[in-house]
Each structure stands twice: as structure tokens, then as C-alpha cells.
Amino acid sequence: MKLRPMTGDDLPAVMDIERSTFPLDAWSEGMMRGELADMPRTRHYVVALIDDRIVGYAGIAAAADQADVQTIAVLENHRGTGVGSAMLNALLAEAGRRGAREIFLEVRADNPHAQAVYLHFGFEEIGLRRRYYDDGTDAIIMRRKLGDSSAP
Template sequence: MTEITIRRMTGADLAPVMAIERATFPADAWTESMMRGELADQPRTRHYVVALLDGAVVAYGGLAAAGDQADVQTIAVLAEHRRLGIGRKIMDELLAEAVRRGAESVFLEVRADNESAQAMYDDFGFERIGTRVSYYDDGTDAIVMTRKTDG
């Protein structure tokens, strides 16, 4: 595998990012308008990154941060590039940004049926603190998780 590069997401990345979004979250994908809104708040309250493999966008992730709290908004990796550590690289960057912004805690929601993502978040020290019943558009619950930052 070629080295993965993580860089800040720009509007020029929207086409591949939206393709990954629709492929990864078919039941409840964000719209392009929603993603543009997230990018419009960058860098004020948002930090979005893409992962490049051989120059192509294969993953992305985003963080919202305000005050002493940050929220992982999303992480998505193309199916054929999963289990290669790309999601972990993105999470490392999002957590580092949370520290840079002075966040003391980071929160996220993860689908109750996404065991591989839950395992990654466990590895990063996130703890389950609750459930949002029928949170996703298809009725799947979300598990709410949090961790303190290392900052």
C-alpha cells in the first residue's frame, strides 16, 4: 500500500467526498448542501480532512469544536480501503485538532450495528455513555461515546 496523506478538505474535494458519503451511508447520507455548510464553518468551528491514496480521495472525517467540547461529526472510508488504518489516521488528526482547539472532551455517535467502528473507538479510549433510540433515518440506534482529550 502506498502512503496515506491526510490534508484539510476543500470545496474541490466535494465530488469524491459525496460519492464516499453515499456509498458508506446509503440510508442517511448527508446532502452536498449539508457538507458545504460544514465546510463553510471551517476553520471557525469545523475541521474536515480527506485521506489521499495515490492522489485519490479514499476517506474523510470531520470535527466540530466549540468551547471545551468537540464532536466527531463523521468518518468514512471507501469499502475497498477499510482495515488499512486509514480511519485511525483520520481519528488521530481529529483528536489532535480537538486538543489544539482546547477541547477537554470529545463526543461521537456511532451506529449500533457498526461493530468495526465501535471497536476502533474503543481502541481510542472512547466510552459508551448512552443510546439515541432510532437516531438514524433507517431506525437504527446510535451509541453515544466520549473520551477526555490528552491535552
């Protein structure tokens, strides 16, 4: 597997993964293009490739001393193989390079697997956004201080 920066040419594959991973609240292609338009100024997006096929993507927004995980998605048949962890490590490293001292994210309250992954990476729950997602599901707000050597 290899990671590289996402480009506009990646959007057809990325949008297929987006729609299959987040069927109830998928971003539009226009939203994703808007994110890419802010690279590298305030955004950093990567794609994960296996045998030259995009199997995942992830991105952050970073400004001043704070970063936010915008999205992480992996094709279903590649989940649990380390693809998501590799992308999250890349995002954490990029946030640190950009001078962020902490990184935030929202995760669905009904997704215990993703919550466990983030806890494993040193994130802590700091709040709740009620009915945050389009289907009314709550979001758990999580934060990790960067430079914490106790996390993977």
C-alpha cells in the same frame, strides 16, 4: 497516504464516498458545504489521499472545551488499512489544539466494527439515542476525555 484539509473541490469524491458508505442516511452536498463553510471557525475536515485519490474523509465540530466527531468514512476497499485511524488521530489532535477537553460521537448500534475501533481509541459508551438514524437504528453515544495518554 497523506491527509490534508478538505476543500469544496473535494466534494464530488467525498459525496461518492458518503453515499456508498451511508446509503440510508447520507448527508446532502448542501449539508457538507455548510460544514465546510464553518471551517476553520468551528469545523475541521480532512481528506485522506492515496496516490492523489481521495479514499476517506472525516471532520469535527469544536466549540469551547468540547468537540464532536461529525463523520468518518473510508472507501470500502481501503478499510482496515489504517486510513480511518490516521484521520481519527488527526481529529483528536485538532480537538486538543482547539482546547477541547473531551470529544463525543454517535455510532450506529448495528456497527460493531466501528464501535470496537472507537473503544480501542479510548472512547467509552455513555448513552443511547433511540431510533437516531433515518432507518430507525439506535446510536450509541461515546465520549473520550482528551489528554488521555492510555489511548492510541
